[in-house]
Amino acid sequence: MQAGSRTIHTKRIAVGLLLAIALLQQTALAGPEDDRKAFVAFYQSRFPDIPLQEFANGIYAIDADARQQWQDIEEFPPYEFAIDQGTALWAERFANGSTYSDCFASPTAGIRQLFPRWDADHERVETLELAINECRLDNDLPDLEYGSDELASITAYLAFEARGRLVDVQIPDDDPGALAAYEAGKQFYYTKRGQLNFACYDCHVLSVSQYVRADRLGPSLGHPTHFPVYRSKLGGMISLQQRFSGCVRDVRAKPFALQSEEFRNLEYFLNYMSNGLELNGPGARK
Amino acid sequence: MQTSKRILLKGIAALGALAVLPRAALAAVWPTAAFSSTVAKQAMTELFGTDQTTPSDQIVLRIPEIAENGAVVPVSISTTIENVESISIVVPKNPRPLVANFEMLPGTLADVSCRIKMGETSDVMAVVKTDAGLFSTAKEVKVTIGGCGG
């Protein structure tokens, strides 16, 4: 490595470590909001020319050639089929006469942006997928498999209807369980795992925009806003947690189950870090 | 219904004297031999009768430098050359190099876009057939595998 790039590399590590230290502080002074501000400050100092909202487009805010391909796909994105299917599924009446709308507000009022949320009744993080299945169970319907096309279509429709709304994850301060879940998600993010011994932080903070073989690493800030995503590689939709599963597998660790406590807490933490960004799902990615 | 349509298309292909049929019926024959060829020059000979083309800077081929994913590579081809009869996409390193062929009909503009699969790094050729012969341009697209998204 040349001296110039070593200096930059060292500086990046230094800034990244400062971020890690700030976020891992367990003092009463460093709360989630301080974490979030430090997270955003890191990415904004790393990429001073990228407007905050653009982080919702991930690596496409950074790589021009990739961005053009993405824009070409957005001319007529294949996730439109998933939105159509989701629209129809949402409107179907259950056997007992109810519809999904009876469990939630109307989609035009926006549902996607309400999740993930702390569910005080069940002392757990409730994701949109979990809430959809809770609605089904409450109406005597079998639940949908996590990772199924049907569930992805419904979330694609809801994501589309919520476009433009802001990520606004709350950590209610009257229930210590909520903060504990947030902290667990944060710990997960900073914990090395797998044969490759990487934490999410290693790739998506320390090495952001660098190449891991042929792939360019995107920033975690803005990652959750555009899911579910149509993947060119698969020719189908995946959820955020399916991507968690893929990432965990890629560092040669055993993936946690979809909608496991670990992944729900991670989703809670990551969405909180993206608070204030506009939702822009469903998305198209490679 | 489906079967009779297939028979109709096959029947048209089987006719010897194709000159008397309307252009649309002629063009409705799917060029099987060309699409089955495993060598670019052979595919072109099957389709055009020759594999020789004249390079032209009047063909605009818009395609990425590095494909995000070889399964979906957006391609756009347009040209100002006159009297275009067809535009074809040939990817020599693909197992079957002829990827697509677009037949221009009266009124059709020489400007097409689609998304293609590439198996490995290769040139992508845009071949434009006109009444004055074949013209082409090509660009290399890098296709990689592996990493965390791949």
Place this chain on the structure above:
Amino acid sequence: MASNIKIKATLSGDVAQIKSLMMHPMETGTRKDADTGELVPAHHITQLIFENNGTPVMIANFSTAVSKNPYFSFSFRGAKAGDTLKVRWVDNLGASEEFETALG
């Protein structure tokens, strides 16, 4: 039953720009099924025919190397508001789908 083909058509003077997106697996015939290990047979659109008011305006011939859920866009002259644009695809197994929309 038009949900497998989507069209976005814009009219500018007498030029119609047609963008199409269709659902189709576009199997190459060289992919192995992850569960069974067997080769998945080739299953792909071979031809796409567009007609405006019954007159063909584009014939697209596809190999297996057109991406899954194909996208195709083109333009033609001589269009006007109210014209009926029809698209039909046929695949190598003999199936076909069609979709019609009015321009303008």
